[in-house]
Amino acid sequence: xxVVSQHPSWVICKSGTSVKxxxxxxxxxxxxxxxxxxxxxxSLMLMATSNExxxxxxxxxxxxxxxxxxxxxxxxxTLTVTSAHPEDSSFYICSSIPGGYNSPLHFGNGxxxxxx
Amino acid sequence: RKEVEQDPGxxxxxxxxxxxxxxxxxxxxxxxxxxxxQDCRKEPKLLMSVYSSGNEDGRFTAQLNRASxxxxxxxxxxxxxxxxxxxxVVNIGGSYIPTFGRGTSLIVHP
Numbered sequence: 001x002x003v004v005s006q007h008p009s010w011v012i013c014k015s016g017t018s019v020k021x022x023x024x025x026x027x028x029x030x031x032x033x034x035x036x037x038x039x040x041x042x043s044l045m046l047m048a049t050s051n052e053x054x055x056x057x058x059x060x061x062x063x064x065x066x067x068x069x070x071x072x073x074x075x076x077x078t079l080t081v082t083s084a085h086p087e088d089s090s091f092y093i094c095s096s097i098p099g100g101y102n103s104p105l106h107f108g109n110g111x112x113x114x115x116x
Numbered sequence: 117r118k119e120v121e122q123d124p125g126x127x128x129x130x131x132x133x134x135x136x137x138x139x140x141x142x143x144x145x146x147x148x149x150x151x152x153x154q155d156c157r158k159e160p161k162l163l164m165s166v167y168s169s170g171n172e173d174g175r176f177t178a179q180l181n182r183a184s185x186x187x188x189x190x191x192x193x194x195x196x197x198x199x200x201x202x203x204x205v206v207n208i209g210g211s212y213i214p215t216f217g218r219g220t221s222l223i224v225h226p
Contacts, residue, residue, distance in 0.1 A: 043203075043218035104205070107159040109158075
């Protein structure tokens with residue numbers, strides 16, 4: 001089946017530093033990549049939708065200058081958390097729809113970010 | 117009203133029990149429906165798609181009721197390993213963005 005590879009699986013960084021999370025589609029072309037964030041015991045929250053070759057669409061309340069999304073190729077999308085702070089500590093997950101609109105989402109395995 | 121709603125639970129059931137979850141959606145133009153399972157600190161994994169005629173996969177049965185705008189998931193003979201959060205996902209008609217319910221927590225105890 002379609003595979004979305006996400007890394008790193010976990011990262012610990014100091015406050016003020018930037019962290020890049022990568023998601024690669026291994027056996028399909030990911031025209032669209034969805035980025036989610038999940039805090040403990042809460043539901044997945046969509047942060048942004050990125051389309052290859054164009055600017056990402058951010059959900060209300062998500063700072064586009066803080067969460068930089070790049071989707072320069074059909075197999076790679078990245079999320080960079082800039083100037084991370086402890087409140088950015090969360091579980092970040094990417095996903096895509098390999099089979100078209102009516103097909104299920106395939107998720108990366110997530111990145112657990114801890115900012116100290 | 118949220119576009120996709122689920123009872124957060126938790127549903128606390130003994131091993132061997134049958135348990136059912138519902139998920140309601142507000143947009144009648146919704147086109148495709150899925151159930152995912154999410155374990156603690158892990159990514160969601162597809163459990164099953166939901167087809168108009170209903171479908172079954174082992175102990176799991178999914179059904180769609182378009183008239184009442186809900187989907188359901190039935191788990192028979194619950195196992196301890198079924199303990200997880202179950203998410204329903206709806207592809208809303210006219211939108212390319214899958215919409216999640218907040219998830220229903222299931223705890224199966226011995």
